Amino acid sequence: MSRLLTIRKRLLSENLDAIIVTNLKNIYYLSGFWGTAATLLLTQKTQYLLTDARYSSEARDLATDFEIIETTDTSEQLNQLLKKEVIRQVGFEDTLSFAAVKRLQTILTVAELKPLTDFVELQRQVKSESEIATIKKACQISDQAFQDLLKFVEPGKTEIEVANFLDFKMREFGASGTSFDTIVASGIRSALPHGRATHKPIDFGDVVTVDFGCYYNHYASDMTRTFFVGDANPKLKEMYRVVQSAQEAVIEKSIAGLTYGEYDRNARAIIDKAGYAEAFTHGIGHGLGLDVHELPYFSKVSNSPLLENMVITDEPGIYLTGVGGIRIEDDLLITKQGVEVLTLAPKELIVL
Ligand SMILES: [Mn+2]
Known part of the structure; x- marks a missing residue:
């Protein structure tokens, strides 16, 4: 062995x-x-x-x-x-x-x-072919659950109902459980990067952030989507476009050999330029595998290189107290050619 x-x-x-x-x-x-x-x-x-x-x-x-x-x-x-x-x-x-x-x-x-x-x-940190296949399956389960969630969410449903629905769907699609307590944060609560689901009902006009994942055959998925229920605040829509371009820049520019610092900066530069430097309050991502958070952890100043077959998250966010927050997170496989995105749920601005 x-x-x-x-x-x-x-x-x-x-x-x-x-x-x-x-x-x-x-x-x-x-x-x-x-x-x-x-x-x-x-x-x-x-x-x-x-x-x-x-x-x-x-x-x-x-x-x-x-x-x-x-x-x-x-x-x-x-x-x-x-x-x-x-x-x-x-x-x-x-x-x-x-x-x-x-x-x-x-x-x-x-x-x-x-x-x-x-x-x-x-x-x-560096995954085998079979580990990658297992993580992909965990990601597919999360994707499927999110697709069903979009048909379930409507004004009046509480955050806890939304979390329960996601958890149930992931199990229905083959997960052994969630990889962490599902985060559902709606309205101004979405400014809490890790807002716990509460009994708050989702209101018309709310932004909703869901951060969730599952275990499949011992391996984790972890993804975040933010969407709008009803007509959205233009400020939040603008923030959404900034986060989306930062998140996609990371996908476009990542490749084995890129340093951790560069991995972080590819997102942060876009958010900083749009004037939200202070509002991106956490790291760009983390490794994923048997644990939902594992090595590598990214620092803005690290010169360690991304290695082929690392599986890592790409999750920039912008959080404004009293307004709301936006985060988009995918799981990426690092390759010699670039990246393979493992979570494929839609990322365009969705208004339900
Ligand atoms: Mn994560």
Whole structure:
């Protein structure tokens, strides 16, 4: 399995004999096991998956390349394995709780623990063909749900009703669930970039922002659309056109090798020029995969390059308190030729 081979090479270059993986999504990524309780130990030659009685038979089916160990005391079991494998330096994920680290420190008698930040996450940034196909399917489900939503929304429906409809439709089309709590923000509430859906009814003349996504076979989609119900405020229509041209400029100009800073600036330059610099209050986007927010994260000043087969979001927005907000978000696959847009729901200015 090449994912494990890559991890092992990277451990060598960090002078580590082994790694303890506790993040459950990283465990799925490396082993194929999906469950709520597991710890993975990877040395240069061996690979163990520790879990409890609830999961051990499933683990044997899913993590076929791993030796499955059923245990009620993970720390003590790790200590035994580290002694047996003569491990001196072992990396662990620094997202592990303070209490769990303290316990490990107390119990491990030979191996020295070294914290690692985003060690597996870094590898997850670049997607395989099958991961890309799965994310595409998650995006198609979101697209379909949005198409149906346009027929559902009308004045009088509450934000929560709109959110519930999207959530239900995504499940109906094959999602296992939402990838985060669906955001529906209408009227002046749309100026809140992450407005929670409330019992507020949608009024005639409201702008409505919906930011939603689903999980399909463990992979996330994430998209945002903004539309108008009834005759729209001309100021908001103007803001819509600015955000749309910024969002589309990112699609046109992105390609493997472009720096994170340039990726951000391609949108920000257009918004700044239109006079809304202060109103674009968040980053341009983030990576997407097993987590709905994952590496890479974009900074205006980073010179790191976009890599082929990264899946990232493109989501500029403009928010004016007391007026409203506009955001448009797509999920993009970075290629050597440019980008492939994975979310294909309409982006033209829609007035229902
Ligand atoms: Mn997003």
